[in-house]
Amino acid sequence: MGHVNVADPAHTSQLGFYDTPAIAYGVAVSGSLAYVADWSGLRIINVSDPAHLSGTGYRVMPGRVNDVALAGSYAYLADMWFGLHVINLTAPTNPTETGFYSAPRGAEGVVVSGSYAYLASGDGLRIINVSDATHPTLTGYFDTAWGAYSVAISGTYAYVADGYSGLSIINVSDPAHPSLAGSCDTPGLASDVAVSGSYAYVADRDGGVRIINVANPAHPTEAGSYVMAGNAYGVVISGTYAYVAYGSSGLRIINVSDPIHPAQVGYLEDPGMGYATDVAIGGSRAYVTDYYGILVVDIADPTHPAPIGYDYLPGDTEGVAFSSPYIYAAGGDGGLFILRLREKVYLPLVARY
Numbered sequence: 001m002g003h004v005n006v007a008d009p010a011h012t013s014q015l016g017f018y019d020t021p022a023i024a025y026g027v028a029v030s031g032s033l034a035y036v037a038d039w040s041g042l043r044i045i046n047v048s049d050p051a052h053l054s055g056t057g058y059r060v061m062p063g064r065v066n067d068v069a070l071a072g073s074y075a076y077l078a079d080m081w082f083g084l085h086v087i088n089l090t091a092p093t094n095p096t097e098t099g100f101y102s103a104p105r106g107a108e109g110v111v112v113s114g115s116y117a118y119l120a121s122g123d124g125l126r127i128i129n130v131s132d133a134t135h136p137t138l139t140g141y142f143d144t145a146w147g148a149y150s151v152a153i154s155g156t157y158a159y160v161a162d163g164y165s166g167l168s169i170i171n172v173s174d175p176a177h178p179s180l181a182g183s184c185d186t187p188g189l190a191s192d193v194a195v196s197g198s199y200a201y202v203a204d205r206d207g208g209v210r211i212i213n214v215a216n217p218a219h220p221t222e223a224g225s226y227v228m229a230g231n232a233y234g235v236v237i238s239g240t241y242a243y244v245a246y247g248s249s250g251l252r253i254i255n256v257s258d259p260i261h262p263a264q265v266g267y268l269e270d271p272g273m274g275y276a277t278d279v280a281i282g283g284s285r286a287y288v289t290d291y292y293g294i295l296v297v298d299i300a301d302p303t304h305p306a307p308i309g310y311d312y313l314p315g316d317t318e319g320v321a322f323s324s325p326y327i328y329a330a331g332g333d334g335g336l337f338i339l340r341l342r343e344k345v346y347l348p349l350v351a352r353y
Contacts (some may be wrong), residue, residue, distance in 0.1 A: 017263045024330040028075075033092060035075050036336045037068040042077055042085075044092050047326070047338055061085055063106070071112040074098075074133055077081045078107035084119055086133050100127050101136040105147065113153045117174055120148035123159055125168075127175045142178045144168050154195040157181060157217055161190040165208070167202050169217045181217040186210045191229065196237040199259050203232040209244050209252075211259045223259040226252070234278040241265070241302050243286055245276040251288050251295075253302045266305045268297060280322040287327045289317040289341075294329050294339060296311045313337050 026037035032048035033056060041061035046054045063081030070076075075095070077085040083103030087095045105122025112118070115131040116139065124144035128136045146163030153159075156173035166186035170178045190207020195201070198215040208227035214220045226244075234245040240257035250269040254262050268288075278289045283307075284300040294317060297307035317337070319330035327339040 020198070024319075024336050025065065026319055027328045027330050027336055028068050028070045028319055029321065029326075029328055030070050033308065034328060034336060034338065035068050035070060035089075036330070037065045037077060039064050041065055042068065042075060042087055042095060043336070044089075044095060057091075057095050059087055059095045059097060061097075066107065067109045067191045069110045069112045069117070070110050071130075074130075076110050076112055076117050078110040078119060080106045080108065083107055083121075084110065084117060084128055084136060086130060087134055088133065094338060098134050099130070099132075099136045101126075101138065107146065108152050111151055111153055116172075118151050118153060118158055118172075121159065122147040124148055124162075125151060125170050126180065127172060127173070127178060130280040139175045140172075140178045142168075142170050142180065149190065152193050152195045152200075157214075159193050159195050159200050159214070161193040161202060163189050163191075166190050166204075167193065167212050167220065169200075169201055169214060169220055171217070182214075182220045184210075184212050184222060184330045185222040191232075192234050194235050194237050199256070201235050201237060201242055201256070203235040203244065205231040205233065208246075209235055209242060209254060209262070211242075211256060211262055213259065217287055224256075224262045226254050226264060228252070232331050233276065236279055236281055238281040243279045243281060243299075247277075250276050251279060251286065251297060251305065253299065253305060255302075264301075265303045266301075268295075268305055268307060277318045278320045280320045280327065281323040282324060282327070287320050287322060287329075289320045289329055291316045291318075293317060294320065294327065294337070302309060311339070315340045 023039040031333040036043040036047040042059045044056040063079040067078040075087040084101040086099035088098045096325045107119045109120035115127040119126040126141045129139045144162045145165040148160045150161040160168040162168040169181045171181040186204040190192040192203035202210045211224045213223040242254040244252045246252045253266040285335040286297040288295045293312040298306045321328045329337040
C-alpha cells in the first residue's frame with residue numbers, strides 16, 4: 001500500500017506505502033482505517049498518518065477475497081471461492097469472523113443495504129440476512145443466466161450486471177422471493193453497473209456503455225449507447241456526465257443529459273497510459289487507474305480534460321475510491337496505495353496526452 005500526496009495534482013509524490021501479502025482487489029474506507037480486500041483475506045490499514053501507514057490488523061481467509069463492504073461494526077467480504085464472510089471490526093487489531101454463508105459458486109461482489117447483503121455470485125443474485133451477524137442466512141436468490149459480475153441497489157430493485165445476458169433487474173421488495181422484473185440484453189459482457197435516477201449505466205466489455213431506461217423496471221429499454229474500440233471496464237456518473245474507464249481507449253467523458261443521444265465531449269487517449277481499469281470523481285478531478293499507476297485529470301471543463309499528474313504504482317492497479325482528501329487505489333499485487341495532493345513537491349508527468 002502506498003500513499004501519494006496530490007494537493008497539487010501536477011506535482012505528486014509518494015508519501016507512504018504498505019504492501020499487502022497478496023493481490024489487492026478492493027478497498028473501503030471508514031474514519032482513519034482502510035479495509036483492503038486482499039486475495040489472502042482482509043487487511044486493515046491505519047491511514048491517520050498517510051506518510052507512515054501501518055497494519056492495524058488482518059484476517060486470513062481460505063479463498064480469494066474480491067470485494068469488501070462496510071456496515072456498522074462489520075465488514076462483509078465477497079469470497080470468489082466460498083461466499084460471504086462477516087468480520088467483526090470492534091477490535092481492529094484483532095478482527096474476528098463472526099459469521100459465514102457458503103455460496104455454491106462463490107461471490108464476485110457485495111453490497112449491504114439495511115439488514116441484507118446482496119451477493120453478486122457465479123449463479124446470480126443471493127440475498128443474505130445479516131441482521132444476526134453470527135448467523136447470516138440465505139433469504140432468497142435469483143439465478144441469472146450468466147452469473148452476477150456486479151450489483152447495485154436502488155429502492156426495491158437490484159440491478160445486476162449479468163455477463164453476456166446484459167442487465168437483469170430483480171425485484172427485492174420481498175427478499176424471500178426475489179423475482180425478475182425485467183431485463184435488457186447488451187451486445188457483449190456486462191461487467192459493471194451504476195444507477196442514477198431513471199437510468200442504469202452498464203459497462204459492457206465488448207459493447208461500450210449502454211444506457212438503459214429503467215423508469216419502468218418491467219420494461220427496461222436501451223435509451224442510448226456509446227461505443228468505440230476497446231472494452232469498458234468501469235463507469236461512474238457525476239452530474240450529467242458518465243466517466244468511463246475504457247481500457248486501451250483511456251478515459252472517455254460522455255454527456256448523458258439526453259440519455260437517448262449520449263455524446264462524447266472529452267477524452268484522454270494514449271497507449272502510454274496503459275489500460276484504464278477504473279475511475280473515481282472528486283470535485284473537479286477524475287482519478288483514473290491503469291495497469292501502471294494513477295492519473296489525475298482536471299475535469300473542470302469536461303470537454304477539455306487535462307492530465308495534471310501521474311504516479312507509477314507497482315502491481316496491476318485495478319480499482320480506485322475517493323474519500324476527501326485521499327485517493328485509495330487497489331494496486332493488485334502491490335497492495336493498497338493512498339494518494340493525496342501536496343503543494344511544492346515536484347514529480348514530472350510520465351504520461352503524455
